[in-house]
Amino acid sequence: MTRAVAIRLGAFAGAVALAFAGAFAIGSAVDPIAAANPAPSGEHADGDAGGMSGMPEGKTGETGETGEGHEAGGAHESGHSASDTQPPGLAVSQSGYTLAPKSTFFQPGKPQQLAFTIQGPDGKPVTQYTATHEKDLHLIVVRRDLSGFHHVHPTRAADGTWSIPFTFTAGGQWRIFTDFQPTALGKTITLGADVNVSGLYIPVPLNEPASVYSVDGYAITLAGTPVAGKESELTFSVSKAGKPVTDLQPYLGAFGHLVSLRGGDLAYLHTHPSKEAKAGMTGGPGIIFGTTFPTAGTYSLFLDFQHAGKVRTAEFTVNVGTDGTAIVPPSELPGAAEESPHGHG
Numbered sequence: 001m002t003r004a005v006a007i008r009l010g011a012f013a014g015a016v017a018l019a020f021a022g023a024f025a026i027g028s029a030v031d032p033i034a035a036a037n038p039a040p041s042g043e044h045a046d047g048d049a050g051g052m053s054g055m056p057e058g059k060t061g062e063t064g065e066t067g068e069g070h071e072a073g074g075a076h077e078s079g080h081s082a083s084d085t086q087p088p089g090l091a092v093s094q095s096g097y098t099l100a101p102k103s104t105f106f107q108p109g110k111p112q113q114l115a116f117t118i119q120g121p122d123g124k125p126v127t128q129y130t131a132t133h134e135k136d137l138h139l140i141v142v143r144r145d146l147s148g149f150h151h152v153h154p155t156r157a158a159d160g161t162w163s164i165p166f167t168f169t170a171g172g173q174w175r176i177f178t179d180f181q182p183t184a185l186g187k188t189i190t191l192g193a194d195v196n197v198s199g200l201y202i203p204v205p206l207n208e209p210a211s212v213y214s215v216d217g218y219a220i221t222l223a224g225t226p227v228a229g230k231e232s233e234l235t236f237s238v239s240k241a242g243k244p245v246t247d248l249q250p251y252l253g254a255f256g257h258l259v260s261l262r263g264g265d266l267a268y269l270h271t272h273p274s275k276e277a278k279a280g281m282t283g284g285p286g287i288i289f290g291t292t293f294p295t296a297g298t299y300s301l302f303l304d305f306q307h308a309g310k311v312r313t314a315e316f317t318v319n320v321g322t323d324g325t326a327i328v329p330p331s332e333l334p335g336a337a338e339e340s341p342h343g344h345g
């Protein structure tokens with residue numbers, strides 16, 4: 001599914017790691033999550049999301065701009081953000097809904113139940129959801145250094161408790177994102193919470209920014225010119241053994257799912273291709289996304305795609321500026337002889 005954290009340790013470089021660890025510490029220190037405290041059941045029946053989330057009034061995505069992540073068809077993403085609107089995923093509570101993990105303490109390397117509820121404005125676990133991309137809830141799990149990415153789908157018990165067996169690959173602070181649409185709210189929201197995994201924490205530096213990533217014999221090439229604050233077209237092209245893959249399979253109603261996380265605070269954007277995918281259709285090699293990165297910065301991009309019955313994840317590090325810096329695949333550079341895939345390690 002994704003490579004183990006241990007594999008990324010192969011790319012570990014002391015100097016880079018030290019620099020990264022510094023940046024990481026700063027990122028953690030300013031994280032609004034630190035100020036957000038999951039309210040116990042019943043304490044937020046007034047639905048005052050602005051007050052609960054520890055964010056200023058009017059900055060919790062109430063404009064409707066952040067809730068459009070999952071409608072079928074059309075280019076859309078969860079991160080479309082007005083200038084002073086916070087992107088999704090930064091708060092444990094928003095619009096009256098609160099992510100409440102059953103436990104926030106885990107051990108590494110063994111399957112454990114990752115369980116939580118979404119508490120509604122009435123303080124009770126939400127049981128009515130509107131499916132988005134074929135699922136009532138999408139769960140993203142990633143360590144705070146952006147390693148160990150997983151996109152999974154827990155099951156919901158009758159009482160509203162979500163759970164899934166999950167193995168955290170290594171110690172550290174991990175973040176869980178829940179991306180869902182309460183039927184009563186009528187729009188998609190993304191809540192995030194940190195959980196702790198015991199054990200030695202060795203932060204892993206991000207991949208170098210590169211336009212090609214290799215996984216399982218596939219080379220995924222990224223091209224585009226991302227500009228902060230504007231919808232930017234990103235094109236991922238999938239090839240295998242040098243040949244374009246033209247029979248990508250729909251996965252949860254799309255030929256690709258793109259999750260982008262902002263470096264420093266892990267603000268969350270979930271984007272789907274402009275082209276809808278139905279069962280039986282085939283796609284590729286290109287998967288095109290219209291993504292709006294809310295600000296300049298470094299983002300980690302995780303692309304899930306399905307081929308030959310298996311879902312794989314490609315990971316990219318992208319520097320987004322205000323002036324639009326083109327991501328040019330090596331194969332399109334003047335004088336390029338051939339593709340030189342280099343993802344990680």
Ligand SMILES: [Cu+2]
Pocket residue numbers: 135137138139151152153252
């Ligand atoms: Cu999902």
